[in-house]
Amino acid sequence: MTRFVPQRQLRFYLTSVAPCPYLPGQTERKVFANLPFSEGAHVNDELTQAGFRRSQNIAYRPACESCDACVSVRLPVAEFHFSRSQRRVLNRNADLSRDMVEAEATTEQFDLLRRYLQGRHPGGGMTGMGWLDYVAMVEDTAVRTHLIEYRLPSTDSGPGDLVGVCLTDLLSDGLSMVYSFFDPDLDQRSLGRFAILDHVRQAASVALPYVYLGYWVKGSRKMDYKAEFRPMEQLTRLGWRLIV
Secondary structure (H helix, E strand, O other): OOOOOOOOOOOEEEOOOEEOOOOOOOEEOEEEEEOOOOOHHHHHHHHHHOOOEEEOOEEEEEOOOOOOOEEEEEEEHHHOOOOHHHHHHHHHOOOOEEEEEOOOOOHHHHHHHHHHHHHHOOOOOOOOOOHHHHHHHHHOOOOOEEEEEEEOOOEOOEOOOEEEEEEEEEEOOEEEEEEEEEOOOOHHHOHHHHHHHHHHHHHHHOOOOEEEEEEEEOOOOOOHHHHHOOOOEEEEOOEEEEOO
8 A cells, every 4th residue: 555655744742741541540641743734634544544543633642651551443344243232222323313514513512512521521631621622623623524413303393402423534444533422311322332333334334444443441441331342453563453
């Protein structure tokens, strides 16, 4: 495969050491680069495949000196088979509509995000996010990205309530789930898991081989759910390998 070479050399930077948000007692440090405006989509492809994650116009990955618990993971779509419990999740949410919309922030999305953060991550680093911060998260980028909105069935008075949103990048070899949030009061629907399963279906429908899930941290309660999705590949020093 021909590798894309950006016209301008990327500059990488290191963040300061900070407390790890996933493992108590650990610290974290990240290496990051600014995505170029004119070549952002291509560079985002290459860096995501190399284990980076995107936040607005920045690509980053862990660079911790004493820990390598953060592992980049992705789902190989062709080999993925829904388990019985996963099919139950899909069936429970079969009534939801799914709409792919432009990466444009709305107050409806922001209200749902605030409820999600307060219900699922109280006191977390994003709970202080304001409207302009959310606009920047969604719109401040030059990559191929979009939003997936999940809604309850429509009524006579209009479209159904918004219950889930996923900011998703379109890569040359798959879909990268940048950030998802959902109604914290609908636990019985397992909306976070449903969004992942639905992205597997979306990727399969357009013959994209992978769904990128970001980082998995074994032993972190926040990340335990990712281990439920198998087969799953992790990025190693020898490239992408199946987790066994």
